[in-house]
Amino acid sequence: QKEVEQDPGPLSVPEGAIVSLNCTYSNSAFQYFMWYRQYSRKGPELLMYTYSSGNKEDGRFTAQVDKSSKYISLFIRDSQPSDSATYLCARQVGGATNKLIFGTGTLLAVQP
Amino acid sequence: GAGVSQSPRYKVAKRGQDVALRCDPISGHVSLFWYQQALGQGPEFLTYFQNEAQLDKSGLPSDRFFAERPEGSVSTLKIQRTQQEDSAVYLCASSQLSWVGGGQRPYNQPQHFGDGTRLSIL
DSSP: OOSEEEOOOOEEEETTOOEEEEEEEOOOSOOEEEEEEEOTTSOOEEEEEEESSEEEEETTEEEEEETTTTEEEEEESSOOGGGOEEEEEEEEOOTTTOOEEEOOOEEEEEEO | OOSOEEEOSEEEEOTTOOEEEEEEOOTTOOEEEEEEEOTTSOOEEEEEEETTEEEEOTTOOSTTEEEEOTTSSOEEEEEOSOOGGGOEEEEEEEEOEEEETTTTEEEEOOOEEOOOEEEEEO
């Protein structure tokens, strides 16, 4: 079992829809979780990060962590064609490195 | 520029050749990471530098992979005797280092990535 599991999609939605992207993780330690957006042939771009449990909102984006079920979610409201990209969830490891462990990414297409 | 810069953007090499990939982190960022991203996969950690010290190289797949950051700024990832399985996008990320726990414990702020070097081995 991978440490961070993510449905690769692809996920296709009409413009204006609410998008729900999800990951599960296996490690129980307190930690940060990140969501990155990656456009084709570009590097990952940090969208949001949140600590072990709870919600965080930033504009049209809401990140949610459910520690009891080890579930990470990203919600996108009023989705736009410009949101079409691969969305990567990541767990930040503790210790001296704080390296990131990524899921496989979910490919999202928002149809105009 | 203000972001992480990587060069070259694309590199094609014949199997067996050596390659060198360069990363310019965000100015002032103490921490620097290298990741490898295979097609259709998320990035996978290769190695981590704090200033010029390589604190973690547990993700380097073989002794053909070597990374350095001699002056604590620019970093180079070198792959010797390249193989076809080395074909991937190599991403560099940098972050600020904070101190938590009353200044006792280092913590890396969220990482910012460059656009990567797409390496193809023929």
